[in-house]
Amino acid sequence: MSDAVASGLDRAQVVDLYGWLCLARAAEERLELLQKQGHVSGSIYRSLGQEAGAVGAAYALRRRADGTGDFLAQTVRACGALFLFGGSLEDFFRQYTARGTSPTKGREANVHWEDYEKGFVGPVSPLGTMLEVMAGITLSFRLRGEDRVGMVFYGDGASSTGAWHEGLNFAAVQRCPLILMVEHNQWAFSTPTHKNTRVSSFTEKAPGYGIGAESVDGTDVLAVYEAVSRAAERARAGGGAQMVELRYFRRRGHAQHDPQDYVDPAVIAEWEKKDPLDQYRARLIREGWAAPGELDRSWDEAVEACRRAAEVAVSEPAPHGPDAVHDVYTDVILPRPWTRAFTPDPRNPLPDLP
């Protein structure tokens, strides 16, 4: 790109990236307000200090709304990636406030929802298992010769599960075009990473699976964008599964109910100095890519968009009790793009796919 100013991105794009960072932070700040007002049904899992990992990674993928783009499996701390893939702010707030209008109709109260056309699928709760699911989805991309990659986020603690290892090995052996983002935020609830693994960087595990890996400063949105762009290029070119480790710190407790009193406050203070929004804003101004007023406007717009979306969500009805029994069991099977072979049952004709 001839008018690129950094990392192959042009001026409008580097400013756009800042807007997405603002949106991730503003959405979570609005959630905290909603919780204080009594609107949030479950807990809130902040990604404070981790926003650049989710945003930079998703920005490097092909996001389309017609079911032909790349595919994301987000975690609760990767809401920035979810927004980039087209998960709407309204749906985000509807989920947390368990509205009857939410994608899960009030059954679930954070980012556990999916949209196959936009290309994202929220996590099932047992940690590690989405790696197996995404290995299957991306295997179908390879078998069909589709030019698509998948991306799955998981924290450092999730790497201690059997599903994580099994899924990663399968993805590696099957050369699935899958990028594993390791959110190395140094804590898994109250367990520090050194009690979860003997290695100091998760990239040390990659040779054991025979996959490519990079470790990157997860507070630097452009560095993340570059690392994931490289990983996606390798995966698209037939290089198989890739790992990208995001190095950063969980600056809040596991969730709002966790006072984080097992973490040294001085360490948290050190990481506050590496705030991804502050760092990136300073760089945009220093390099002359954006004026302070322009960036202030990005923040204000993000706050206003979140305020409006939250207002819509809380004005909507709670779930209608009897609906709880709907959408639980079905005898109609909908083939999905990754369904390998499917023989329709003549007794049970299939509806057309939406």
Ligand SMILES: Cc1ncc(C[n+]2csc(CCOP(=O)(O)OP(=O)(O)O)c2C)c(N)n1
């Ligand atoms: C198999 C399994 N064990 C335990 C849990 C409960 N649990 C949910 S999140 C979490 C901590 C995860 O830590 P990490 O993977 O580092 O992600 P982070 O919260 O730091 O983003 C735990 C223990 C679970 N969901 N699944």
Ligand SMILES: [Mg+2]
């Ligand atoms: Mg963690």
